[in-house]
Amino acid sequence: MTATKLSISGVGKNFGAVRALDRVDLDIAPGEFVTLIGPSGCGKSTLFNMLAGLLEPDAGGTILLDGKPGKLLGRTAFMPQRDLLLPWRNVLDNALLPCEIEGLPRAETRARAEKMAVDFGLRGFEKHFPQQLSGGMRQRVALMRTFMFERDLMLLDEPFGALDALTRSMMQRWLLDIWARYRRTIIFITHDIDEAIFLADRVVVMSARPGRIKLDRRIELPRPRDAHLLTAPEFTAIKRELLDAVEEESLKSFSA
Amino acid sequence: MLRAALPILLLFALWEAAVVGLAIDPFYLPSIRVVAAAMQAQSGFYLDAYLVTLAEAALGFAMGGLVGVASALLFTRLPMVKDMVLPIFIVSQTVPVIAFGAIVVLWFGNTLMAKAAIAFYLTFFPVTINTLAGIAAVDARQVALLRSFGAGQGAVMRKLLLPAALPRIFTALRLSASLALAGAIVGEWFGATRGVGAMLLAAMFNEQIVSLWASILVAAAVGGTLFAAVALAERAMVFWREEL
Numbered sequence: 001m002t003a004t005k006l007s008i009s010g011v012g013k014n015f016g017a018v019r020a021l022d023r024v025d026l027d028i029a030p031g032e033f034v035t036l037i038g039p040s041g042c043g044k045s046t047l048f049n050m051l052a053g054l055l056e057p058d059a060g061g062t063i064l065l066d067g068k069p070g071k072l073l074g075r076t077a078f079m080p081q082r083d084l085l086l087p088w089r090n091v092l093d094n095a096l097l098p099c100e101i102e103g104l105p106r107a108e109t110r111a112r113a114e115k116m117a118v119d120f121g122l123r124g125f126e127k128h129f130p131q132q133l134s135g136g137m138r139q140r141v142a143l144m145r146t147f148m149f150e151r152d153l154m155l156l157d158e159p160f161g162a163l164d165a166l167t168r169s170m171m172q173r174w175l176l177d178i179w180a181r182y183r184r185t186i187i188f189i190t191h192d193i194d195e196a197i198f199l200a201d202r203v204v205v206m207s208a209r210p211g212r213i214k215l216d217r218r219i220e221l222p223r224p225r226d227a228h229l230l231t232a233p234e235f236t237a238i239k240r241e242l243l244d245a246v247e248e249e250s251l252k253s254f255s256a
Numbered sequence: 257m258l259r260a261a262l263p264i265l266l267l268f269a270l271w272e273a274a275v276v277g278l279a280i281d282p283f284y285l286p287s288i289r290v291v292a293a294a295m296q297a298q299s300g301f302y303l304d305a306y307l308v309t310l311a312e313a314a315l316g317f318a319m320g321g322l323v324g325v326a327s328a329l330l331f332t333r334l335p336m337v338k339d340m341v342l343p344i345f346i347v348s349q350t351v352p353v354i355a356f357g358a359i360v361v362l363w364f365g366n367t368l369m370a371k372a373a374i375a376f377y378l379t380f381f382p383v384t385i386n387t388l389a390g391i392a393a394v395d396a397r398q399v400a401l402l403r404s405f406g407a408g409q410g411a412v413m414r415k416l417l418l419p420a421a422l423p424r425i426f427t428a429l430r431l432s433a434s435l436a437l438a439g440a441i442v443g444e445w446f447g448a449t450r451g452v453g454a455m456l457l458a459a460m461f462n463e464q465i466v467s468l469w470a471s472i473l474v475a476a477a478v479g480g481t482l483f484a485a486v487a488l489a490e491r492a493m494v495f496w497r498e499e500l
C-alpha cells in the first residue's frame with residue numbers, strides 16, 4: 001500500500017440554501033499531479049478553500065493531510081484564481097511574502113528566491129513591479145510565490161486561465177519541468193481538457209453543481225511530455241472519453 | 257517646484273493687472289507690489305508668524321495623523337472597541353471647533369500645545385474614517401491568501417491592510433493639511449500674540465488692509481508648506497497608486 005498525501009472523504013459544503021459541493025471522496029498519493037476539471041460553479045474553488053484551511057467543510061466531511069486531521073491553514077501552498085500580487089512589492093518581494101510571514105531568515109530566503117527567479121523566467125525582472133509585467137509573467141511570479149512557500153501539497157486554481165494559447169502551452173511544459181525538479185504533489189484546476197490531460201497523472205472530472213466526482217481517469221502517457229503528444233492517437237482517445245463526461249455535465253449546468 | 261511656482265506667479269500677475277487695469281480701490285484690494293514691499297520691510301515679523309503657525313499646525317497635524325491611523329488600526333483589530341469609541345468620535349465632531357477653543361486655552365494656557373490641540377481635533381477624524389474605508393476596501397481574497405500562508409492578524413495588518421489603505425490615508429492627510437492650518441489660526445484667536453491668526457485679527461481691528469493681505473499670503477505659505485510635505489511623502493510611499 002502506498003502512503004496517501006491527502007485523503008478527502010465525504011466533504012461537502014452548503015452556502016445557505018445553495019449546495020455548492022456534494023460528498024467528495026478523493027485520495028492523492030505523494031508526488032502525484034492531479035488535474036481537476038468541471039463546469040463553472042461546481043465547487044472547485046470551494047474545495048480548494050477547504051483544503052487550504054480557509055473554509056470549514058460541513059459536518060461529516062474529513063480532510064487528512066499526511067494521514068493526520070487538524071488545522072490546515074499554513075500547511076498547503078495555495079495559489080488562488082487571480083494572481084493577487086501586491087502592487088507595492090517588486091517581483092522578488094512578492095515571491096518572498098510567504099517566507100516573511102513564516103519568519104524565515106531573510107538573507108537565506110532571498111538567495112533562494114534569486115536562484116528560483118531564474119527557473120521561473122524572471123531573471124532581470126526581480127526589481128520590477130507587478131504593474132510593469134505581462135499577464136504571463138505575473139502568473140509566474142504568483143507561481144513562484146507558491147513554490148517559495150515550501151509545502152508538499154500545492155493547490156493551483158486555474159493558474160493559466162487568463163493566458164493566451166501560445167503562452168499557455170509554453171507555461172504547461174515549463175510547469176512540468178519545474179514539477180519534475182521540485183517534486184511536489186499538485187492539484188491543478190483547469191477548464192481546458194487538453195491541459196488537464198497533458199499535465200496529469202490523473203484527471204478528476206467533477207459533476208455540475210452540486211459537485212461530486214464523476215470520473216477519475218489515470219493518464220499513463222509517458223513523460224517527459226512534449227507538444228507532439230497533443231496529436232498522438234492515445235491522447236485523442238483519452239480526450240474523447242473525457243470530453244463526453246465533461247460535455248454531459250456542462251449541458252446539465254446550463255439547463256439547471 | 258517650478259510647476260507649483262508658475263501658477264502662483266500667474267495669479268500674482270492677474271492680481272496686479274486687475275488692480276491696475278480696473279483701478280481698484282486699495283481698500284478692497286491693494287496692489288501686490290505694495291503688499292510685497294510691506295512684507296519685505298517687516299520680514300522678521302512675518303517670518304516669525306510663519307514659523308509659529310507652521311509649528312502649531314504641523315504638530316497638531318502630526319498628532320492627528322498618527323492618532324487617526326492608529327485608532328483605525330485598533331478599531332479593525334478590536335471591533336468591540338470600535339463600536340464603543342467611534343460614536344464618541346462622531347459626537348465630538350458635531351461640536352464646532354470654536355466652542356472648544358476657550359476650554360483648550362483654559363487647559364493648556366496660551367501655549368503651542370493649545371493651538372496644536374485644536375489642529376489635532378480637526379484632523380484626526382477624517383484620517384480615522386479614511387483609513388477605515390481604505391481597510392474595508394481590501395480584497396477579501398487577498399486576506400485569504402495571506403491567511404493561507406499562516407499569517408495572523410498582526411501580519412495581515414502590517415503586510416496588507418496598512419499599505420493597501422495608504423492611498424486613502426494620503427487623501428485624508430491632504431485634506432487635513434488645510435484643516436490643521438485652520439485649527440491653528442482659530443487657536444490663535446483666543447488671545448495669542450504671535451502667529452498668522454493673531455496677525456490677521458490685529459490687522460482686521462486696525463483696518464490695516466495691506467497687513468491683512470500680507471497675513472493671508474503668510475497663511476497660504478503655511479498651508480502650502482504642509483501640503484507640499486504631504487505630497488512629497490505620498491509620492492515616495494504610494495508610487496504604485498494606479499492599481500487597487
Ligand SMILES: Nc1ncnc2c1ncn2[C@@H]1O[C@H](COP(=O)(O)OP(=O)(O)OP(=O)(O)O)[C@@H](O)[C@H]1O
Pocket residue numbers: 015018020039040041042043044045046047209
Ligand atoms: N462565499 C460564498 N458564499 C456563497 N456562495 C458561494 C461562496 N463561494 C462560492 N459560492 C457558490 O458556490 C458555488 C461554487 O463556487 P466555486 O467558486 O467553488 O465554483 P468553481 O467550480 O470554482 O467555478 P469556476 O470554474 O467558475 O471558478 C457557486 O454557485 C458559488 O456561487
Ligand SMILES: [Mg+2]
Pocket residue numbers: 044045046081157
Ligand atoms: Mg473557481
